Amino acid sequence: MAYSEKVIDHYSNPRNIGTLDKSSSKVGTGLVGAPECGDVMRLQIEVDETTGKISDAKFKTFGCGSAIASSSLATEWLKGKSIEDAMNIDNMDIVEELALPPVKIHCSVLAEDAIKAAINDYRVKNGLPPIEKL
Amino acid sequence: MLKLPIYLDNNATTPIDPRVLEAMMPYFTTHFGNAASRSHSFGWSAEEAVDYAREQIAALIGANPKEIIFTSGATEADNLAIKGVFEMYAQKGKHIITLNTEHKAVLDTCKHVEKLGAEVTYLSVKEDGLVDLAELEAAMRPDTILVSIMYGNNEIGVVQPIKEISAIAHKHGALFMTDGTQAVGKIPVDVNVDGIDLMSFSAHKMYGPKGVGALYVRRKGPRVKVTAQMDGGGHERGMRSGTLNVPGIVGFGKACEVARLDMEEDTKRIIALRNKLENELLTVEEAYLNGSKEHRLPHVANISFKYVEGEGLMMGVKDIAVSSGSACTSASLEPSYVLKNLGLDDELAHSSLRFGLSRFTTEEEVDYAINHVKEAVEKLREMSPLWEMFKEGIDLKSIEWAEH
Numbered sequence A: 001m002a003y004s005e006k007v008i009d010h011y012s013n014p015r016n017i018g019t020l021d022k023s024s025s026k027v028g029t030g031l032v033g034a035p036e037c038g039d040v041m042r043l044q045i046e047v048d049e050t051t052g053k054i055s056d057a058k059f060k061t062f063g064c065g066s067a068i069a070s071s072s073l074a075t076e077w078l079k080g081k082s083i084e085d086a087m088n089i090d091n092m093d094i095v096e097e098l099a100l101p102p103v104k105i106h107c108s109v110l111a112e113d114a115i116k117a118a119i120n121d122y123r124v125k126n127g128l129p130p131i132e133k134l
Numbered sequence B: 001m002l003k004l005p006i007y008l009d010n011n012a013t014t015p016i017d018p019r020v021l022e023a024m025m026p027y028f029t030t031h032f033g034n035a036a037s038r039s040h041s042f043g044w045s046a047e048e049a050v051d052y053a054r055e056q057i058a059a060l061i062g063a064n065p066k067e068i069i070f071t072s073g074a075t076e077a078d079n080l081a082i083k084g085v086f087e088m089y090a091q092k093g094k095h096i097i098t099l100n101t102e103h104k105a106v107l108d109t110c111k112h113v114e115k116l117g118a119e120v121t122y123l124s125v126k127e128d129g130l131v132d133l134a135e136l137e138a139a140m141r142p143d144t145i146l147v148s149i150m151y152g153n154n155e156i157g158v159v160q161p162i163k164e165i166s167a168i169a170h171k172h173g174a175l176f177m178t179d180g181t182q183a184v185g186k187i188p189v190d191v192n193v194d195g196i197d198l199m200s201f202s203a204h205k206m207y208g209p210k211g212v213g214a215l216y217v218r219r220k221g222p223r224v225k226v227t228a229q230m231d232g233g234g235h236e237r238g239m240r241s242g243t244l245n246v247p248g249i250v251g252f253g254k255a256c257e258v259a260r261l262d263m264e265e266d267t268k269r270i271i272a273l274r275n276k277l278e279n280e281l282l283t284v285e286e287a288y289l290n291g292s293k294e295h296r297l298p299h300v301a302n303i304s305f306k307y308v309e310g311e312g313l314m315m316g317v318k319d320i321a322v323s324s325g326s327a328c329t330s331a332s333l334e335p336s337y338v339l340k341n342l343g344l345d346d347e348l349a350h351s352s353l354r355f356g357l358s359r360f361t362t363e364e365e366v367d368y369a370i371n372h373v374k375e376a377v378e379k380l381r382e383m384s385p386l387w388e389m390f391k392e393g394i395d396l397k398s399i400e401w402a403e404h
Helices: A003-010 A064-077 A083-087 A091-098 A102-125 B017-027 B041-061 B072-090 B104-115 B133-139 B162-171 B246-281 B310-316 B337-342 B348-351 B364-381 B387-389
Strands: A027-032 A038-046 A055-064 B068-071 B095-099 B119-125 B144-148 B176-177 B198-202 B213-215 B287-289 B300-305 B352-356
Touching: A003 A064, A003 A091, A003 B310, A027 B068, A038 A064, A038 A102, A038 B300, A038 B348, A038 B387, A055 A064, A064 A091, A064 A102, A064 B310, A091 A102, B017 B246, B017 B387, B041 B068, B068 B072, B072 B104, B072 B144, B072 B198, B072 B213, B095 B104, B104 B119, B119 B133, B119 B300, B144 B162, B144 B364, B162 B176, B246 B300, B246 B352, B246 B364, B310 B352, B310 B364, B337 B348, B348 B352
Parallel strands: B095 B119, B095 B144, B144 B176, B176 B198
Antiparallel strands: A027 A038, A038 A055, B068 B213, B198 B213, B287 B300, B300 B352
């Protein structure tokens, strides 16, 4: 299968690989997927308590090029966003931006799930109820 | 000069040998006759070329030229063998035994004859990919008509104990068929020594052209018959109608001749290169060889790099052409059934690469591939959450994964 230029770019130069301190109350961690399925994404956000905006985002992904690119793109988009705006990132936005073929749509779904899981982890840590899409 | 990308997917197909191409050329141009035309020299020269190729092919596998039935490839030969035996011997029985690591051309054909009333036993293999002979023996029934077990596996290169298997089949009055696609031309195969009654094989896996293959059908001790699956002019002793692919057959013959004459030397060289590739790559932490190390085709190595995903890895090794046991598509999140049937964890099956060398592979290419793969594995592990967890000593099995 031929990959789009944007997928190749994110795969070759992934943005924001790394690990944030998951014990910090400012950090939310989302771990989604399963090794058996060939896709595991871990996405982390750090929230600036004064502005309520996402100040940093990191990822690590076990998966194909499209899965890596989807999570890399997600971290790029998350930085500077409010929690509310981040919650509204839709997997189809990722599909469109990366020109993912139909067989790779699940990679974008996983990235969206990872964003939501990270946000909810942050909320629960800070005594807030987990939320569904706003 | 090293030319990129480097082709290391020779289990999928091989490049055509220049000697083979040269032999074929006249049969596209001046000698274009139909081998079935009996009334003029165009037909005679085509028929002569086909007869000669049949001899070259038979010589490679220790057969009589009359026992070679030309087909479009190994898939058709597998179909002809299994469907043809099932139809021909239906009165004798309806039980067939095969392995769950066979090629789809065998497995799906078995599924097909099941719908027509056959009973098929799909034996599991041992961890190293080899058949358990005691299990095979136990599975034999009075109504078993056919045992179909491949010679060498296309994904892991494991070579089955063919002599022992055929002896068991014959002891119980069944025919023995083998898919020899990956083995013929690579290792010595002799239908008499090995006790083979039917064998499918193909030209393009041994430096010949695509679109031509053969089914070996034993004529003596026992005389094996298969019901034709293609009706028409009664070519190939009535077993496979259709105008013969003369240039393809000429190339197939030449490829067999070259394989017979060069096998010993080619194998020595290829094994040395394969072992170098394999030994170097197995120095990578958490890298594992899949399938039996000893009982294996000389040109194949299937290696899992734990905690990196195969498809992502293939993208990282874009300078080499290899294949992966991982299939990360929404249609199929299932990794290779062959690797799974060895009992591999899904995650290891997802992390595999198959390397297939050829007589044209050079040491320079192997050296390049080693470094290229090592670098890609390292890079992907840097971004793998599983690798990080492994390094922190977290047992991945203790985590509740959200399967999707």
